[in-house]
Amino acid sequence: MKTLLNKDQLNITLQRLAHQLVENHLSFKNTAIIGIQPRGILLSDRIAGLVKQITGNKHIDYGTLDITFYRDDVQSRNIHIPADTNMPFTIEGKQVILVDDVLYTGRTIRSAMDALLDFGRPEKVELLTLIDRRFSRELPIQPDYIGHTVDTILTQRVIVYWKEKDGKDEVVLIDKV
Amino acid sequence: MSLSVKHLLGIKELNVTDIEQIFQTADKFKQVLQRQTKKVPTLRDITVANIFFENSTRTRLSFELAEKRLGADVVNFSASGSSVSKGETLVDTVNNILAMKVDMVVMRHSASGAPWFLANHIDASIVNAGDGINEHPTQALLDAYSMREKIGDLKGKHITILGDIMHSRVALSNIYCLNKLGAKVTVAGPPTLIPKHIESLGVRVEYNIKKALEWCDVANVLRIQLERQHKPLFSTLREYALYYGVNKQMLDSLKKDIVIMHPGPINRGVEINSDVADSKQSIILDQVENGVAIRMAVIYLLSGKRELE
Numbered sequence: 045m046k047t048l049l050n051k052d053q054l055n056i057t058l059q060r061l062a063h064q065l066v067e068n069h070l071s072f073k074n075t076a077i078i079g080i081q082p083r084g085i086l087l088s089d090r091i092a093g094l095v096k097q098i099t100g101n102k103h104i105d106y107g108t109l110d111i112t113f114y115r116d117d118v119q120s121r122n123i124h125i126p127a128d129t130n131m132p133f134t135i136e137g138k139q140v141i142l143v144d145d146v147l148y149t150g151r152t153i154r155s156a157m158d159a160l161l162d163f164g165r166p167e168k169v170e171l172l173t174l175i176d177r178r179f180s181r182e183l184p185i186q187p188d189y190i191g192h193t194v195d196t197i198l199t200q201r202v203i204v205y206w207k208e209k210d211g212k213d214e215v216v217l218i219d220k221v
Numbered sequence: 222m223s224l225s226v227k228h229l230l231g232i233k234e235l236n237v238t239d240i241e242q243i244f245q246t247a248d249k250f251k252q253v254l255q256r257q258t259k260k261v262p263t264l265r266d267i268t269v270a271n272i273f274f275e276n277s278t279r280t281r282l283s284f285e286l287a288e289k290r291l292g293a294d295v296v297n298f299s300a301s302g303s304s305v306s307k308g309e310t311l312v313d314t315v316n317n318i319l320a321m322k323v324d325m326v327v328m329r330h331s332a333s334g335a336p337w338f339l340a341n342h343i344d345a346s347i348v349n350a351g352d353g354i355n356e357h358p359t360q361a362l363l364d365a366y367s368m369r370e371k372i373g374d375l376k377g378k379h380i381t382i383l384g385d386i387m388h389s390r391v392a393l394s395n396i397y398c399l400n401k402l403g404a405k406v407t408v409a410g411p412p413t414l415i416p417k418h419i420e421s422l423g424v425r426v427e428y429n430i431k432k433a434l435e436w437c438d439v440a441n442v443l444r445i446q447l448e449r450q451h452k453p454l455f456s457t458l459r460e461y462a463l464y465y466g467v468n469k470q471m472l473d474s475l476k477k478d479i480v481i482m483h484p485g486p487i488n489r490g491v492e493i494n495s496d497v498a499d500s501k502q503s504i505i506l507d508q509v510e511n512g513v514a515i516r517m518a519v520i521y522l523l524s525g526k527r528e529l530e
Contacts, residue, residue, distance in 0.1 A: 125242065
């Protein structure tokens, strides 16, 4: 097991990502942040909080998206129990930032885009990821905002721990047995 | 995660976790149904055959909508106008349909136990859409789901099932389902329409419907199934309506507002009056709405790949 980001590094990375978002979207008037269930929302909760702090906005459009019904691993037919989709705003004509913790094959993001488009037609969709496992994509999907890039092999896994859920802030790389 | 069963034949075979899983999944499908795009591509590689050997409007439409909104392909079959009248057996009929590469079968049949018989002969998953006077599992699930939506957790709640208990598959499935969820059940109606020894299923029996309504939080009113009654069990429909029909006056005389349900089709003026069926206390149309979400959940959960036993 190898630590990719410790608590302080993770904090600085989150700050940088939030500032990059504000740099591109300024007031966030026409921008929505959407976290992908289940693990992406822990990241998006933090990011949305930081963006509010930086912009001074009391409210930004922030939602969660569950992609269970849009997965493409239908042949294997592993049944997942879906989580909440909660988007109390329209994404029609908005700039949407999709947020997920680890970008690997890109298939989750493909599903997320399909799910998202069932809610309307955004002006633009961007992707923010905390960890980019580069050179392992199976679909032509690239992130717009990257917290940390890492080279990995198939048997390895990246796990992001969050204080709110797992009791600690840390990103680790493990070798599967 | 998937259900503990390969088929949904009856509620009797489900455990509480299965039921909770179906409800949880139905919650999410209900959200999908409220969106502008009411459809998800989840089952786009699956074909479902709806095989109905007995008449139906609600259930069949509800299943068909559920399947289509999951992205599945759907074929419909009804016994009238088919080769069944030429003497084809049930297994042959279904095997011919399955030979056209159908993955799941939804079946209604007038013979009790027909889906169990079929399950022994085919590999595809079967959903029972009502068999004779035995079970109608998706109806019981959507009934319990609608009750829970209205009055919360069913543990310890009082539910009265009223009417033609003897000929009703809805009654039996409801009893199994509500018992599993911890509710207390009373069946009520004329003695000729209540099967002997039904207490052994863990329900109370009440012949006075005023008392039965006074006792309950929810009353599920069932249709008089004249088509299944081969000998007279009460004198006239008018008399039945007079002594066992639910009307507004009776509801108003109760101490509290109870919830009124009916699985349909309604015989207005017989088991239930229009002023009750259309009242604020009635959740009859919510039941229909929830039916699609429940059936989507069942089909989705059964479509999962199962470990070979």
